[in-house]
Amino acid sequence: MDSSKNSEQFVRQLTEHQNRIYGYVYSLLGDHSRTSDVVQEINLTLWRKIDEYQADRPFLPWAFAFARFQVLAHLRDHKRDRLLLDAELAEKLSGEIEQGSSQVDSIRVALRACLQELTPANRKLIEHRYFNSMSVADIAEASDRTSGAIKVAMLRIREKLADCVQKRIALENV
Amino acid sequence: MTSVREELASLLFDWEAGTLDDQGIERVRDLLRGDEDARAFFIQHQALSSALSLEADAKIAPPATEVPSKKSTSPTYGFGFWAAAATALLFCGLAGRLAYLEFSDSNTASVATSQQEVTSSGIALVTNLVDVEFDSQDDVLEIGEALSPGRLSIKSGFAQIEFFCGATLIVEGPAEIDLKSSSLARVASGRLRAQVPPAARGFSIEVDDMKVVDLGTEFGLSVSSDGADIQVFDGEVEVHSPEKDKRLLTAGQAVTRNSAGEFSSGEVTPDRFLDIASMESRSIGQRAARYESWKNFSDSLRRDPRSIAYYSFDEQGGWERKLQSSITPDNNELDGAIVGARRVQGRWPSKSGLEFKRPGDRVRVQIPGEFASLTFACWVKIDSLDRWYNSLFLTDSYNQGEPHWQILDTGQLFFSVRHKPDDIGGKPMKGPTHREVLSPPFWHPSMSGRWLHLATTYDADAGKTTHYLNGDILHEETIAKDLLVKTTRIGAASIGNWSIPIKPDAEYAVRNLNGSIDEFMIMSSALGADEIKEIFENGKP
Numbered sequence: 001m002d003s004s005k006n007s008e009q010f011v012r013q014l015t016e017h018q019n020r021i022y023g024y025v026y027s028l029l030g031d032h033s034r035t036s037d038v039v040q041e042i043n044l045t046l047w048r049k050i051d052e053y054q055a056d057r058p059f060l061p062w063a064f065a066f067a068r069f070q071v072l073a074h075l076r077d078h079k080r081d082r083l084l085l086d087a088e089l090a091e092k093l094s095g096e097i098e099q100g101s102s103q104v105d106s107i108r109v110a111l112r113a114c115l116q117e118l119t120p121a122n123r124k125l126i127e128h129r130y131f132n133s134m135s136v137a138d139i140a141e142a143s144d145r146t147s148g149a150i151k152v153a154m155l156r157i158r159e160k161l162a163d164c165v166q167k168r169i170a171l172e173n174v
Numbered sequence: 175m176t177s178v179r180e181e182l183a184s185l186l187f188d189w190e191a192g193t194l195d196d197q198g199i200e201r202v203r204d205l206l207r208g209d210e211d212a213r214a215f216f217i218q219h220q221a222l223s224s225a226l227s228l229e230a231d232a233k234i235a236p237p238a239t240e241v242p243s244k245k246s247t248s249p250t251y252g253f254g255f256w257a258a259a260a261t262a263l264l265f266c267g268l269a270g271r272l273a274y275l276e277f278s279d280s281n282t283a284s285v286a287t288s289q290q291e292v293t294s295s296g297i298a299l300v301t302n303l304v305d306v307e308f309d310s311q312d313d314v315l316e317i318g319e320a321l322s323p324g325r326l327s328i329k330s331g332f333a334q335i336e337f338f339c340g341a342t343l344i345v346e347g348p349a350e351i352d353l354k355s356s357s358l359a360r361v362a363s364g365r366l367r368a369q370v371p372p373a374a375r376g377f378s379i380e381v382d383d384m385k386v387v388d389l390g391t392e393f394g395l396s397v398s399s400d401g402a403d404i405q406v407f408d409g410e411v412e413v414h415s416p417e418k419d420k421r422l423l424t425a426g427q428a429v430t431r432n433s434a435g436e437f438s439s440g441e442v443t444p445d446r447f448l449d450i451a452s453m454e455s456r457s458i459g460q461r462a463a464r465y466e467s468w469k470n471f472s473d474s475l476r477r478d479p480r481s482i483a484y485y486s487f488d489e490q491g492g493w494e495r496k497l498q499s500s501i502t503p504d505n506n507e508l509d510g511a512i513v514g515a516r517r518v519q520g521r522w523p524s525k526s527g528l529e530f531k532r533p534g535d536r537v538r539v540q541i542p543g544e545f546a547s548l549t550f551a552c553w554v555k556i557d558s559l560d561r562w563y564n565s566l567f568l569t570d571s572y573n574q575g576e577p578h579w580q581i582l583d584t585g586q587l588f589f590s591v592r593h594k595p596d597d598i599g600g601k602p603m604k605g606p607t608h609r610e611v612l613s614p615p616f617w618h619p620s621m622s623g624r625w626l627h628l629a630t631t632y633d634a635d636a637g638k639t640t641h642y643l644n645g646d647i648l649h650e651e652t653i654a655k656d657l658l659v660k661t662t663r664i665g666a667a668s669i670g671n672w673s674i675p676i677k678p679d680a681e682y683a684v685r686n687l688n689g690s691i692d693e694f695m696i697m698s699s700a701l702g703a704d705e706i707k708e709i710f711e712n713g714k715p
Binding site for chain 2: 012016019022023026027028030032056057058060061082083084085086089092093096097100101103104105106107108109111112113126130131133135136151154155158159161162165166
């Protein structure tokens, strides 16, 4: 295969799997800005390894191997920062998280439908928190409730969403 | 007493809110280290958070107002595009991801809560093509295509272009034209006839430093390296040039301007310029010929031993509520039952198609047997993608080995074969139950009403799924071994909708196609790119 064809295929795959790589890294780091940085590093690493890339082999397992390495390196290099997981735990969870992340697109599809099932008020809460990145305190103030009340409400909504998403995926409504 | 899950959910909520203290972080880690259930919950929790975050990015991505221009409607992305995408990914990080999301989502304004009005730029439409040939693949025009400003080049034959201002041009190749706006074109070479109704007065054509302004008329223009020849058949035109003051030409007058800029009067020869009526009659002849040639080709598909199911939508006579199988030898077990869908005109005036409109519209089929590789192909005219999933062909429910072929509201072609054993009604399965293969978005509302050829091949040996649009590869992907399905089966299925035998959530099961289908085939082998191309070439309207 000539090299431009190979690069094209490579970039196609990289683009195709961006969300899955993002999902994987986010799951382990739990922090959006760190995740963006690490995904960036992973993309660069993969790009440098393009010569090792073989179009006829599945892309994702190959990419996840580098992603895992980068996440672990990040956790070790930033040991002094406030991190959710340590390297040891991340390593332990990595395999299962790979599995979970390969499903991120199905989860998104299910999620969209599940969001529509929420009451308008509950959907608003999710939108404020996740889509408009409002802080819990701001949401509390805007809705004239306490932060504690918002937390209780949000936990309940998330539980509902998680159930709904799981059900839809299990039913394999696809 | 709070369960482990509840405790972890609360801790992770605080973590995301940025208020979890060191003690809390330690507690999260302890739970994850010691408790399998906590780990399972964590993985699910984080996946949902990632998905929420990806959805959020999709919503804040800027609306896509840019519309595929004439050149970028080509379904295969050149290396340039991918190189650009790579650069974006590499150097913009998050922005690169946004670019992808934007690319995948907002083109069809699918985001339910913040819909953008769909926009479509363009200055003219291709309304007819006769015997037309092009120099390169980049130049190819299709009937119904919207043209953006830019170059238009034909090698031979005739193209009818309708400008949005109301003017119609019939261009005869070889011709090289630069479309400037909805009322201005620049002609480098070629012969054309312009018909400009009063509403489109002011439509202008530039040739070199000369400008021909139409005052409501019909005129011919022929441009070559020797100069330009302008002939007025009806009404009047103004000719502006640097050498002379503007001059007015009226019906029956003609001028020739040589390459030195000198004018001389010429003769009016309307016969040398094809008019709209002759264009139409030629195109009827051409359509009839294409229909005949498709019929011949279709005969070979009927007899192809690889055909599992083939509906040409061309069976004569009483197929009112029945979609006759076209396979030879006849097998009426394969006939489909038409539910709701209406019979409409197909790709050619004398051929039928079926229109799927209402949520219940569908064709029910029953296709027995077990297969390995598969090919799905059909001609479809999409009116719009209204549903999350817009069905092309779905087996009832979704059991092991069954394929699902559909289009997402994002305009992506979707194909999957269920890998896990049946679990409807049973215990939900853990882990992925199939590997869906999604093409990049191929559809934009500007393509609505055009016949498109879609095909997907599934190679069960190589584990490869390939999507095609109009004979060209749209996307190819290899499926990991653990999710590859070797034995496929169809059984009861629907064209253009989804039928689930058990009742769940009827609201969600609405997956009807909004559009028409003309010709549908399933083959027991993964056809090669050349064969798909052949089917497209022989079937295009």
